[in-house]
Amino acid sequence: MTQAIAALGLTPSRTHLLWELGQRGPVTQQVLATALKITPRAVTGLVDALVGSGLVTREPHPTDRRATLVTLTSRAEALVSQLKRGHEALARSLFAPMARTEFDSFARGLDGVIVRLRTHLAATALESQRAKP
Amino acid sequence: MTQAIAALGLTPSRTHLLWELGQRGPVTQQVLATALKITPRAVTGLVDALVGSGLVTREPHPTDRRATLVTLTSRAEALVSQLKRGHEALARSLFAPMARTEFDSFARGLDGVIVRLRTHLAATALESQRAKP
DNA sequence: CCCGGATGGTTACCATTCTTCACTATAGAG
DNA sequence: CTCTATAGTGAAGAATGGTAACCATCCGGG
Missing domain, CATH: 1.20.5 (Single alpha-helices involved in coiled-coils or other helix-helix interfaces)
Structure with a gap:
């Protein structure tokens, strides 16, 4: 997976975050921290980098002014669905036989x-x- | 494994190097780089740290004055065999049933x-x- | 209403792991 | 003996992740 990921100009951790975001839709960084099994502090750095790459945006949480909702941009959504297709194709080639x-x-x-x-x-x-x- | 390793005061990479050294006996850093799938430069740092902890020594290669042979100290050998016992015990508990x-x-x-x-x-x-x- | 504890996020700082590039020293072939 | 390949290291940096301290906000019990 790391190879395919690097070919898209992404790092493994950032890709993992995008992947989870693709599964769950917009969520808070706390939720991401739990999903990725890292500390909230580490999520901050990953989201910072992805915002810088234009793959993710921070939106204000509608009811909790402390929290932010992390959202995939359309570019990132295309990228995640590409990853998902690659993942399914690999799984099939490994287990179909x-x-x-x-x-x-x-x-x-x-x-x-x-x-x-x-x-x-x-x-x-x-x-x-x-x-x- | 990372848990058991940390309990012994080691980091995963350094432990991996000790493990390989336990399998192969004294070898050059080039061999370690290949075994661990990292660059020779990265091996230098790991060996430096392990020398500092008294777990490994750098011996001159008998015939090639460019190369160094990395060797486990007796303390490290005891540690590696302890790791090996833990590994085998875990494998048994996972597969014996x-x-x-x-x-x-x-x-x-x-x-x-x-x-x-x-x-x-x-x-x-x-x-x-x-x-x- | 408000106060005190819990929660969401961030700033500052550090450890670990690993890479690339440049460089030295030695080996070994022709 | 020269030329090239190999063994190891210094310098600099990227990526990942952790802890501790801190601010803003939320929320429940008085």
């Missing part, structure tokens, strides 16, 4: 692994929290 | 996906090379 039953059991296996990984991460996160205070 | 046949077909499916992904990457890499000159 698998037989249906083969794909299903593969997906089930992967689901199990992910569940166990999440469990493990939650457990170790609790441990480090207990180690701090 | 799968039945043998289930695991086999999962692994086969994953292999296929990876092969197709590599093919795709190679193709797009050629495209961007053709676009440059």
Whole structure:
């Protein structure tokens, strides 16, 4: 993905933000911070850069004067839909050759692994929290 | 992995370098650059930091006076084997619950996906090379 | 109504990772 | 012995992300 992204003159993080914005429509930077799993401070920098590139605008929030709504420009919307098409094409070329039953059991296996990984991460996160205070 | 790594007072990149060094034994920085898929210049910085932490030493290459051999200290070796144990334990907890046949077909499916992904990457890499000159 | 705590965003500062370009020193082929 | 390729580094900078301090605004309980 990084290759295709760089070809469009974007960095991975900025693209990730555009992608989320494409999924959710205009949202506050807090929402973006949560979606991207970064701090609100980091969102500020990414939005600054994208505003500078004319891919995003900051609009005032209609009811909360503290917040800003980040919105895709039409240029960015075209770009995001191009990314989405590329993503779907890649996914198809990776998984289409698998037989249906083969794909299903593969997906089930992967689901199990992910569940166990999440469990493990939650457990170790609790441990480090207990180690701090 | 990043969590477990930080708990040992290491950064991800530096740990990756130690890991590779653990797999290969003493090697030149060129070899490390290739293994880590970064430029030789970046290796210099990582090795500098690890020398500062007493985890690695720079030894002169026996036959090539331009090159240096990067070597793990005993402290780093203990640390790497601890990482390896953690890695194996995690892998077991993720995959052990799968039945043998289930695991086999999962692994086969994953292999296929990876092969197709590599093919795709190679193709797009050629495209961007053709676009440059 | 208003006061105090919570929330949204930003300024300032720093660490990490990695890159490109220029340069030195050594190897090795012809 | 010269010419080129290779190993490593200095300088400068881009991108990503974090913490701490701070301001403006929101909102609920007195």
